[in-house]
Amino acid sequence: xxxxxxxxxxxxxxxxxxxxxxxxxxxxxxxxxxxxxxxxxxxxxxxxxxxxxxxxxxxxxxxxxxxxxxxxxxxxxxxxxxxxxxxxxxxxxxxxxxxxxxxxxxxxxxxxxxxxxxxxxxxxxxxxxxxxxxxxxxxxxxxxxxxxxxxxxxxxxxxxxxxxxxxxxxxxxxxxxxxxxxxxxxxxxxxxxxxxxxxxxxxxxxxxxxxxxxxxxxxxxxxxxxxxxxxxxxxxxxxxxxxxxxxxxxxxxxxxxxxxxxxxxxxxxxxxxxxxxxxxxxxxxxxxxxxxxxxxxxxxxxxxxxxxxxxxxxxxxxxxxxxxxxxxxxxxxxxxxxxxxxxxxxxxxxxxxxxxxxxxxxx
Amino acid sequence: xxxxxxxxxxxxxxxxxxxxxxxxxxxxxxxxxxxxxxxxxxxxxxxxxxxxxxxxxxxxxxxxxxxxxxxxxxxxxxxxxxxxxxxxxxxxxxxxxxxxxxxxxxxxxxxxxxxxxxxxxxxxxxxxxxxxxxxxxxxxxxxxxxxxxxxxxxxxxxxxxxxxxxxxxxxxxxxxxxxxxxxxxxxxxxxxxxxxxxxxxxxxxxxxxxxxxxxxxxxxxxxxxxxxxxxxxxxxxxxxxxxxxxxxxxxxxxxxxxxxxxxxxxxxxxxxxxxxxxxxxxxxxxxxxxxxxxxxxxxxxxxxxxxxxxxxxxxxxxxxxxxxxxxxxxxxxxxxxxxxxxxxxxxxxxxxxxxxxxxxxxxxxxxxxxxxxxxxxxxxxxxxxxxx
Numbered sequence: 001x002x003x004x005x006x007x008x009x010x011x012x013x014x015x016x017x018x019x020x021x022x023x024x025x026x027x028x029x030x031x032x033x034x035x036x037x038x039x040x041x042x043x044x045x046x047x048x049x050x051x052x053x054x055x056x057x058x059x060x061x062x063x064x065x066x067x068x069x070x071x072x073x074x075x076x077x078x079x080x081x082x083x084x085x086x087x088x089x090x091x092x093x094x095x096x097x098x099x100x101x102x103x104x105x106x107x108x109x110x111x112x113x114x115x116x117x118x119x120x121x122x123x124x125x126x127x128x129x130x131x132x133x134x135x136x137x138x139x140x141x142x143x144x145x146x147x148x149x150x151x152x153x154x155x156x157x158x159x160x161x162x163x164x165x166x167x168x169x170x171x172x173x174x175x176x177x178x179x180x181x182x183x184x185x186x187x188x189x190x191x192x193x194x195x196x197x198x199x200x201x202x203x204x205x206x207x208x209x210x211x212x213x214x215x216x217x218x219x220x221x222x223x224x225x226x227x228x229x230x231x232x233x234x235x236x237x238x239x240x241x242x243x244x245x246x247x248x249x250x251x252x253x254x255x256x257x258x259x260x261x262x263x264x265x266x267x268x269x270x271x272x273x274x275x276x277x278x279x280x281x282x283x284x285x286x287x288x289x290x291x292x293x294x295x296x297x298x299x300x301x302x303x304x305x306x307x308x309x310x311x312x313x314x315x316x317x318x319x320x321x322x323x324x325x326x327x328x329x330x331x332x333x334x335x336x337x338x339x340x341x342x343x344x345x346x347x348x349x350x351x352x353x354x355x356x357x358x359x360x361x362x363x
Numbered sequence: 364x365x366x367x368x369x370x371x372x373x374x375x376x377x378x379x380x381x382x383x384x385x386x387x388x389x390x391x392x393x394x395x396x397x398x399x400x401x402x403x404x405x406x407x408x409x410x411x412x413x414x415x416x417x418x419x420x421x422x423x424x425x426x427x428x429x430x431x432x433x434x435x436x437x438x439x440x441x442x443x444x445x446x447x448x449x450x451x452x453x454x455x456x457x458x459x460x461x462x463x464x465x466x467x468x469x470x471x472x473x474x475x476x477x478x479x480x481x482x483x484x485x486x487x488x489x490x491x492x493x494x495x496x497x498x499x500x501x502x503x504x505x506x507x508x509x510x511x512x513x514x515x516x517x518x519x520x521x522x523x524x525x526x527x528x529x530x531x532x533x534x535x536x537x538x539x540x541x542x543x544x545x546x547x548x549x550x551x552x553x554x555x556x557x558x559x560x561x562x563x564x565x566x567x568x569x570x571x572x573x574x575x576x577x578x579x580x581x582x583x584x585x586x587x588x589x590x591x592x593x594x595x596x597x598x599x600x601x602x603x604x605x606x607x608x609x610x611x612x613x614x615x616x617x618x619x620x621x622x623x624x625x626x627x628x629x630x631x632x633x634x635x636x637x638x639x640x641x642x643x644x645x646x647x648x649x650x651x652x653x654x655x656x657x658x659x660x661x662x663x664x665x666x667x668x669x670x671x672x673x674x675x676x677x678x679x680x681x682x683x684x685x686x687x688x689x690x691x692x693x694x695x696x697x698x699x700x701x702x703x704x705x706x707x708x709x710x711x712x713x714x715x716x717x718x719x720x721x722x723x724x725x726x727x728x729x730x731x732x733x734x735x736x737x738x739x740x741x742x743x744x745x746x747x748x749x750x751x
Contacts (some may be wrong), residue, residue, distance in 0.1 A: 030464040034457055105485055106506040162543070169545030170478035170500065171452055174485065190456070191489060192464065264453070270482035274451030311457040317409045317447045 005218050008297055009210055016203045020196065032199045033190075038307035039202035040264035045287045045303040046209050046296060047256030052285070053294030054217060055249040056229030057138060061149035062257050062284045064156035067276035068126050069258025070265035073118030074172040075165055077266075081111040104174060115178035115188075115266060122262050123255055130254035131247070138246045141232075150278060157276040171272030178266035188266045198267060205263065206300075209256055213296055216252075225249060229294070279320055286327040292337025302338075397435075399442040400469055400701055402427075402692065403462035405483070406497075406685075407475040410449035415475040418682030419497055420445050421674055422666075423472060426689050429669075436696050448474055455479035456486065463490045469696075469703060472688045473497050475681075477545075484511050493707055495688035497681070500549075504730040510707060512730045514687040514720055516645065516737045521622045522553040524643040524738045525594065526561035528751070532617070534592045538585040539568040540578070540605065542597030547573075550596030550621055566590050573599045579608045586614050598623035603633035610636045617641060622738070625680055630743055641751055643738040645680045645720050648748045662717050683719035691716060691723065 023031050048062050081099060084090050093099040093113075100114045113121075137148045160166045167173075177189030180201070187194060188201055216222050224245050227235040236242050265271040274280070287306055291299030306323070309315060315322045330337065404423055407416035427443040435441060444466055446458040455474050462468045463486070470493035474480050477500030487494040488508040496503050496513040503513045529537070539554055541547035551568065558565050567588045569581045578601065585593060593616060595605045602624050609618060620642040627648075630637045646653060650663035666686055670678040694716060695709035713732070716723040721737025740751040 030461065033460050033464070037453070037457060105488055105508065108506070161545075167478070168548060169476070170481060173452075173478075173481040190460075190486070268453060268456045268482065269485055270452055270456070272452030272478045272482060274449075275453060311454065312461065313446050313454070313458055317449075319447075319449060320410075 005214050006211075009207065009214060012207060012210065012300075016200075016207070020199060024196075029195060032195050034308050034311040035304070036195075036199050036202045036267060037264060037311055038304045039199075039206045040260040040267065041284075041307045042206050042300055042303040043209050043260035043263075044257040045284050045291070045299050046206070046213055047253030048284050049288045049291065049293070049296050049299040050213055050216065050225075051249050051253040052288050053292075053296070053299070054222060054225040054229060055246055056225075057246055057250065058142075058146045058285070059149040059250070059253065060146050060278065060281045060285060061133075061151075061153035061156070062253070063276050063278065063280035064153040065126055065130065065254040065257035066261040066280070067156055067160055067271070067273075068129060069122040069261030070271040070275060071160060071166055071172065071261075072122040072125055073115065073262040074175045074265050074271050076113040076118040076121055077115050077176055078110075078172055078174055079112055079165075081113075082109060085111055102176060112176075115176070119178070119259075119262050122258050126254050126258035127251055130251045134247045134250040134254075138243065138250060150281070153276070153278050153281050157273065157278065160273050160276050167272075169273060171270060171274075172265075173270035175265055175269050175271070177269075178263065188263055190267050190269055202263065202267075205259070209259075210296070210300065217296065221245060221248075226294075279323075282327070283320075283323045286323045286330070289330045289335075290326055290337055295337055298337055397438045397440075398701070399440040400436065400696060401442045401444065401466050402689075403458075403466060403468035403471040404443065404445045404685075405448050405455050405458050405462070405471060405473040405479070406445060407450035407479070408445070408447040410451070412450040412476050414679075415497070415681045416447070416450070416473075418670075418679045419473065419475060419685035420447075422670065422682040422685045423689055425669060425673055426686065426693075430693065436693055437700075439696070439701060444468065448479060450476055450479065452479045452482040455483050459483040459486050463487070463492050468492065469701065469706060470495060470692050472685060472692070477503065480513070484508055487511060491703065493692070493703065493710070495692060497684040497688055507728060507730050512688075512691075512710060512725070512732075514691070514718065514723075514731075514733075515684045516622075516720055516733050517731060518549055519553050519557065520733070520735050520738050521643045522550070522557050523561075523735060524740060525619050525641075526557060526563055528641060528740050529563060529592060529619075530561055532592075534617070535562060536564045536566050536590045537592045537594055537619075538588060538590040539565050539594045539596070540581055540585070541568075541570055541595070542573045542599050542601055543570050544573050544597065544599065546621075546623060547597045554594060554596070571601065573597070573601065575601055576604065577608065578604055579612055582608050582612055582614060586612060590616065592617045592619060594619045594621075596621045596623070600629065600632060603629045603637070606633040606636040606640060622680070625741075625748075627677065627748065630746060630748070637743045637746070640743050642741055644741050644748075645683060645737065646739050647678060647680050647683050647719050649739065649741060649750055652749055658717055658722065659719070663719055666719055680719070687718035687720050687723070690718060 023029060044062055044066055048059060051057050051059055081090055090099060098114055098117045099111060101111050103109055133152055140148055161168060177187045180186040188198060224240045227240055228242050228245060232242055287303050288299050291302040310319055406420045407413060408420045423443055427441045430436060431440050448455040448458060459471060462471055472495050475497050477498040480496040480498040480503045488510050491510055494511045497515060499515045499518055501517050541551045555565060567585055571578055571581050595602060602620055606618055618640050620640055622644045624642045625644040625648050646659050647663055650667050653660045667678045670682060691710060695706045699705035699709035711725050711727055714724040721733045723732035725732040741748050742751040
């Protein structure tokens with residue numbers, strides 16, 4: 001087991017803490033809101049990076065999975081079960097603490113599923129959908145795979161837009177906070193008083209995702225994936241079960257997207273159909289491309305940076321155009337991304353040779 | 364090769380830093396005489412809902428300029444911060460938090476769409492920041508949130524005024540066609556809800572695709588049902604197609620449209636077939652032909668003229684919603700100063716305020732403030748909108 005692979009993870013942990021301290025010291029705590037939101041989007045692009053960069057399979061439907069996660073959790077936690085509170089099933093759920101009662105801002109009583117139920121339902125449904133979509137679709141290659149996943153994304157968008165329970169064009173609002181551990185009052189919630197806590201929750205989840213991904217990349221599976229990326233036929237000939245690995249990676253990326261969707265929805269308190277548009281999917285692909293395809297750390301950095309700038313409104317009216325332009329420019333001039341691993345490694349070795357013993361891998 | 368890559372990398376980083384620094388640097392402006400009033404606006408200036416957000420943003424800029432040129436409100440200049448949400452609720456949320464926490468705005472105008480408004484309703488209520496929404500859905504002000512107001516008329520009023528006109532004309536059986544958009548769906552629900560109350564029977568109701576280019580199939584079905592009138596509810600060019608197709612298949616029953624028909628372009632597209640279409644709308648479109656004594660005449664003519672001279676395009680009722688929101692805020696600040704709570708109270712107790720959408724009478728139970736009278740029934744005569 002190579003322990004070196006965890007150095008960037010530790011660096012990330014330190015960076016997360018340092019950023020919070022700097023922001024705290026400079027009295028600009030409001031930046032944490034957008035950093036927290038970006039973190040959940042980063043989860044999506046990490047998954048997509050594994051799929052695109054390592055397994056070599058493109059998906060233009062990631063926003064669809066994000067929306068599935070967000071919407072399922074939103075609907076389950078906002079749908080009022082009060083009229084059915086006397087029925088046996090609901091009483092049974094109540095006993096299991098799966099249904100909780102709360103009051104909204106306007107004093108109305110609500111009985112709805114707990115966010116944990118929403119979370120597991122969202123993940124389970126995502127796995128099933130990814131499995132059903134993945135088995136036939138991953139047999140396709142290149143343009144055809146891109147088109148099929150794009151089609152999937154469009155279908156999800158249309159379903160969301162046309163279904164009354166998903167709020168149609170208006171989306172679902174009044175989504176409650178997600179109490180993770182009631183005992184220590186850990187809650188995913190967008191209110192100002194919980195801002196620092198939520199920043200750490202979000203980044204804790206991202207770091208967990210990174211640890212899983214890094215382990216995956218440096219394992220037998222990761223090597224198998226890279227061999228698939230290199231040449232499917234060759235990998236197959238060497239005894240790699242390519243369809244199995246492709247499917248697993250597809251499901252993993254879908255689940256990461258769905259988890260991002262669940263938490264961001266609880267953090268924001270609402271979700272709208274704009275999260276399911278194909279433009280969103282393309283944006284995720286653009287971020288992975290600019291991060292360097294098979295470079296999970298580059299993807300992480302670009303994911304935070306671009307989402308942060310976009311959410312702060314720095315791109316203004318040109319928001320979508322910026323992502324489109326980035327995509328084109330990267331494909332034309334730097335198809336391996338701005339943050340290319342080999343370049344970073346060269347810089348690293350340069351510093352190492354100059355300053356032996358000082359080991360600091362910049363992510 | 365290596366060198367070019369490094370150069371590209373460095374330039375990219377440098378540009379990014381420069382952008383960040385300029386934007387960061389812009390924020391720290393020296394204070395002028397009296398503290399400026401910060402007003403935030405979250406509007407869908409671009410994207411799918413830009414037909415709402417673009418005129419709204421232009422209107423706000425126009426008024427802010429005008430007020431500042433006159434020296435501000437009681438000496439306070441207005442600092443308008445417009446954020447383009449592109450109609451997406453996650454951006455609206457991020458911007459609302461920015462405007463509230465960083466800019467400390469007195470009030471937020473917008474968002475343009477109902478979904479976005481609903482997603483920031485609770486945020487504004489929590490942070491005790493005034494929200495003046497420019498979106499139509501009734502849920503924005505029902506249940507009433509203490510700090511949330513809205514200026515557009517309720518959809519249900521449009522439906523009720525149509526039914527009232529039908530009663531006058533002795534119409535009791537109707538057909539309904541709607542586009543498959545959120546607006547069409549909402550209209551259909553309201554039509555079905557209020558029809559029994561006015562003794563109107565919806566014999567047939569059909570949904571068509573928003574991008575449809577020919578609707579004779581749908582209309583033939585309705586023709587066979589022999590209804591006395593047809594209602595079409597959409598905001599897409601199909602509004603003109605319905606009128607044209609009706610003439611082509613020889614349907615000569617009255618055609619009612621939603622307030623979405625309030626754009627002269629649809630009349631031009633339908634040509635002769637548009638003659639006689641009946642629809643409810645705010646009075647902005649008929650400002651020129653309103654009788655001189657009408658209380659809204661002066662406000663409407665001024666807004667329409669100002670907007671059309673400045674931007675060289677037709678004023679729309681959507682821009683009017685932003686105009687109303689801004690002017691209500693200005694009026695409240697004039698009365699109550701710049702203390703947030705006082706301004707909120709002033710808005711809630713405002714009555715008889717003449718805006719483009721109608722005459723606003725707010726109360727603790729009604730944060731929309733408009734009544735049925737805010738809609739006027741219009742028709743098309745010789746290619747122009749006139750009072751019915």
